[in-house]
Amino acid sequence: MxxxxxxxxxxxxxxxxxxxxxxxxxxxxxxxxxxxxxxxxxxxxxxxxxxxxxxxxxxxxxxxxxxxxxxxxxxxxxxxxxxxxxxxxxxxxxxxxxxxxxxxxxxxxxxxxxxxxxxxxxxxxxxxxxxxxxxxxxxxxxxxxxxxxxxxxxxxxxxxxxxxxxxxxxxxxxxxxxxxxxxxxxxxxxxxxxxxxxxxxxxSAALAPVVTKKTPPIDLAGISLRSVTLFVSAAHERRERRGDVLITHRGITGPAVLSLSRQIAMLFRKYRSAELFIDLFPDHAPLELQERLLLHARKNGTQMVRKFLQSAPIAPLPGSFESFPYGTIPTALVPFIMQHADLDPDVRWSELKREERKSLLDVLKQFPIGVVKAVPLDExxxxxxxxxxxxxxxxxxxxxxxxxxxxxxxxxxxxxxxxxxxxxxxxxxxxxxxxxxxxxxxxxxxxxxxxxx
Ligand SMILES: Cc1cc2nc3c(=O)[nH]c(=O)nc-3n(C[C@H](O)[C@H](O)[C@H](O)COP(=O)(O)OP(=O)(O)OC[C@H]3O[C@@H](n4cnc5c(N)ncnc54)[C@H](O)[C@@H]3O)c2cc1C
Incomplete structure (x- = not known):
C-alpha cells in the first residue's frame, strides 16, 4: 500500500x-x-x-x-x-x-x-x-x-x-x-x-585531517605550530592557509589543515601528487628574514644556530624577533630544521657559509611536512x-x-x-x-x- x-x-x-x-x-x-x-x-x-x-x-x-x-x-x-x-x-x-x-x-x-x-x-x-x-x-x-x-x-x-x-x-x-x-x-x-x-x-573531503606518505617522526607527533602558514604545492599550483597546525602520528590536523583540506584534496586528485610545507615566519618576506638572520649572525657569531632556533619566536610580528605572540619554535622541531637545511648540529653563526644561511632561510620559509597520501573523505x-x-x-x-x-x-x-x-x-x-x-x-x-x- x-x-x-x-x-x-x-x-x-x-x-x-x-x-x-x-x-x-x-x-x-x-x-x-x-x-x-x-x-x-x-x-x-x-x-x-x-x-x-x-x-x-x-x-x-x-x-x-x-x-x-x-x-x-x-x-x-x-x-x-x-x-x-x-x-x-x-x-x-x-x-x-x-x-x-x-x-x-x-x-x-x-x-x-x-x-x-x-x-x-x-x-x-x-x-x-x-x-x-x-x-x-x-x-x-x-x-x-x-x-x-x-x-x-x-x-x-x-x-x-x-x-x-x-x-x-x-x-x-x-x-x-x-x-x-x-x-x-x-x-x-x-x-x-x-x-x-x-x-x-x-x-571529496573537506574539513578533514591529512595523511602523509611517510609518517611524521615520532618526536614531532603531538607538537602544535601556532599561526603558521600551511601550503600545498602540486605542479605549478599552490594554495595556502594561515592558522594552527598540529602534527599527528600519521600526518597533520588542526584549524589550518582542516580549512585547507578541501583544496589539498582537489589538487591531490588533479595531479595525483601534492606536497605540504609550513612557513614558520609568515609575516617576514624572505629578504626581510634574510637581513634579520644576517644581523643576528653578526651580533652573535659564537652562538650555536640551534640555540638561537630553540628560543626563536614562531610566526613573529612583522619587523621584529622580539615579540612572541605565538610562543617559540617547538624544541622538538629544531633538529629537523637543522637536518633539512643540511647543517651541522653544532654549527655557530660565524661558521655558517652563505649557501648554508640560504638553506636555513629556505627551510624556515618552507619546512617540508611531507607528500600527501590521502585526505580521508570519511573523516x-x-x-x-x-x-x-x-x-x-x-x-x-x-x-x-x-x-x-x-x-x-x-x-x-x-x-x-x-x-x-x-x-x-x-x-x-x-x-x-x-x-x-x-x-x-x-x-x-x-x-x-x-x-x-
Ligand atoms: C564530527 C563532526 C563535527 C561537526 N561539527 C560541526 C559544528 O560544530 N558546527 C557546524 O556548523 N557543523 C559541524 N559539522 C557539520 C554538520 O554537522 C553538517 O554539515 C550538517 O549536519 C549537515 O546537515 P544535513 O542535514 O545536510 O545532513 P546530516 O545532518 O548529515 O543529515 C542527513 C540525515 O539523512 C539521513 N539519511 C541519509 N540517507 C538516508 C536514507 N537513504 N533514508 C533515510 N534517511 C537518510 C541520515 O541518517 C541523517 O540523519 C560537523 C560534522 C561532523 C561529522
Whole structure:
C-alpha cells in the first residue's frame, strides 16, 4: 500500500528538521490549520540529528555571530557558493535560529572568535530543543526508515523505503553528504539525484585531517605550530592557509589543515601528487628574514644556530624577533630544521657559509611536512561536492529539473569553513525548502494527499 502525504522530507539531520519546521511555520503563517496538511519526515536512524549530536566535539558550534553577509564571506570561500546561499542565509538567519533556541530554553553564547555554542556546551540540549519543536509542529517522524529509491512520474514523486512506499507531490531531499558514514550519510541522495537527471560533483573531503606518505617522526607527533602558514604545492599550483597546525602520528590536523583540506584534496586528485610545507615566519618576506638572520649572525657569531632556533619566536610580528605572540619554535622541531637545511648540529653563526644561511632561510620559509597520501573523505566534518548548484533555484531550493523536488543541506555542492557555518547553511537551506514547498501547498499548487488517493 502506498502512503500518500502532502509533504515528504527524506533525512532527519539539521536541514531535514528545519525543512519540516520551516514548512509548518509557513503553513501556520498562511492560517492553514495543522490537520489540513501532513508533513512526514523519514529518517533511517532510530533518532534524528546523529551528526548534530557529535558536532563541535559534542558541544555543537551551532552557528556563527554576525550579519548574514559576514557569514557568507567568512564561511564560504567560493563565490558561486556565496551567491547560491545568500537568499537562504538572509531568509532564515543565525538570529532566527538563536531566537527559536531561546524560546525552547537553550541559552547560547558567542566566543571571541565568533563561534556560537549552547552555554551548557552540550549538543544534546540543542537536539532535545529541536525534537520539542518538531513535536509542537506536528511533524510525523518515521524512524528506522531507509529510503532506497526516489522516482518522479507525472508530477508525483514516489519513495521506496524499508517502511514501504510513500507518495507525494512535494519531496524535500535532505540526506546530507558522505562523510562520517556511520552517522547515516552514505551518499544515497547523490545516487537518487543522479537517477533523476541531476549533475553531481563527485564528493571529496573537506574539513578533514591529512595523511602523509611517510609518517611524521615520532618526536614531532603531538607538537602544535601556532599561526603558521600551511601550503600545498602540486605542479605549478599552490594554495595556502594561515592558522594552527598540529602534527599527528600519521600526518597533520588542526584549524589550518582542516580549512585547507578541501583544496589539498582537489589538487591531490588533479595531479595525483601534492606536497605540504609550513612557513614558520609568515609575516617576514624572505629578504626581510634574510637581513634579520644576517644581523643576528653578526651580533652573535659564537652562538650555536640551534640555540638561537630553540628560543626563536614562531610566526613573529612583522619587523621584529622580539615579540612572541605565538610562543617559540617547538624544541622538538629544531633538529629537523637543522637536518633539512643540511647543517651541522653544532654549527655557530660565524661558521655558517652563505649557501648554508640560504638553506636555513629556505627551510624556515618552507619546512617540508611531507607528500600527501590521502585526505580521508570519511573523516571530514563535511564533504565537498554534491548536487550542482545551478540546477537548484536558490530562492526556493526547488530542483530546476524535477517538479516538486526540493534539495537542501550538505547534499548540495557547497562546503563551509569550521565555525558553525555548515550547520547554519543546513538550517537556512532546509528552512527555505520547507517554506517554499509549504507556500505552494497552501496556494493549492500541489494536489493534496487526500485528493491523490
Ligand atoms: C564530527 C563532526 C563535527 C561537526 N561539527 C560541526 C559544528 O560544530 N558546527 C557546524 O556548523 N557543523 C559541524 N559539522 C557539520 C554538520 O554537522 C553538517 O554539515 C550538517 O549536519 C549537515 O546537515 P544535513 O542535514 O545536510 O545532513 P546530516 O545532518 O548529515 O543529515 C542527513 C540525515 O539523512 C539521513 N539519511 C541519509 N540517507 C538516508 C536514507 N537513504 N533514508 C533515510 N534517511 C537518510 C541520515 O541518517 C541523517 O540523519 C560537523 C560534522 C561532523 C561529522
Amino acid at each position: 502506498v502512503q500518500n502525504v502532502d509533504l515528504l522530507i527524506i533525512g532527519g539531520g539539521a536541514s531535514g528538521m528545519f525543512a519540516a519546521l520551516g514548512a509548518r511555520d509557513a503553513l501556520r503563517k498562511s492560517l492553514v490549520p495543522d490537520h489540513v496538511f501532513t508533513i512526514t519526515l523519514l529518517e533511517r536512524n532510530v533518532r534524528a540529528g546523529a551528526k548534530l549530536r557529535i558536532s563541535g566535539g559534542g558541544k555543537c558550534n551551532v552557528t556563527h555571530e554576525g550579519e548574514p553577509g559576514d557569514l557568507l564571506l567568512k564561511g564560504f570561500f567560493d563565490k558561486a557558493e556565496q551567491r547560491f546561499l545568500k537568499h537562504s542565509l538572509y531568509s532564515f538567519t543565525n538570529r532566527d535560529l538563536l531566537f527559536l533556541l531561546d524560546r525552547y530554553g537553550v541559552k547560547t553564547a558567542a566566543r571571541p572568535d565568533g563561534k556560537i555554542f549552547p552555554v551548557s556546551e552540550r549538543a544534546v540540549d540543542i537536539l532535545k530543543a529541536f525534537e520539542a519543536m518538531l513535536l509542537d509542529s506536528r511533524i510525523d517522524m518515521v524512524y528506522s526508515c531507509r529510503v532506497s529509491a526516489l522516482k518522479s512520474d507525472a508530477g508525483q514523486l514516489t519513495v521506496d523505503s524499508s517502511r514501504g512506499l510513500f507518495s507525494s507531490s512535494a519531496v524535500i531531499l535532505a540526506v546530507g553528504g558522505v562523510s562520517y558514514a556511520s552517522t547515516g550519510t552514505t551518499g544515497d541522495g547523490l545516487a537518487f539525484a543522479r537517477k533523476l537527471g541531476h549533475s553531481v560533483t563527485d564528493p 571530514g566534518e563535511v564533504s565537498a561536492g554534491g548536487i550542482a548548484l545551478k540546477e537548484i533555484n536558490p530562492k526556493t531550493m526547488e530542483s530546476r529539473l524535477v517538479a516538486g523536488l526540493y534539495c537542501c543541506g550538505e547534499l548540495l555542492d557547497y562546503a563551509g569553513e569550521i565555525g558553525g557555518f555548515n550547520l547554519q547553511a543546513a538550517f537556512s537551506t532546509g528552512w527555505t525548502a520547507g517554506k517554499s514547498a509549504a507556500e505552494r501547498l497552501a496556494e493549492g499548487k500541489y494536489p493534496t494527499a487526500s485528493s491523490s488517493h
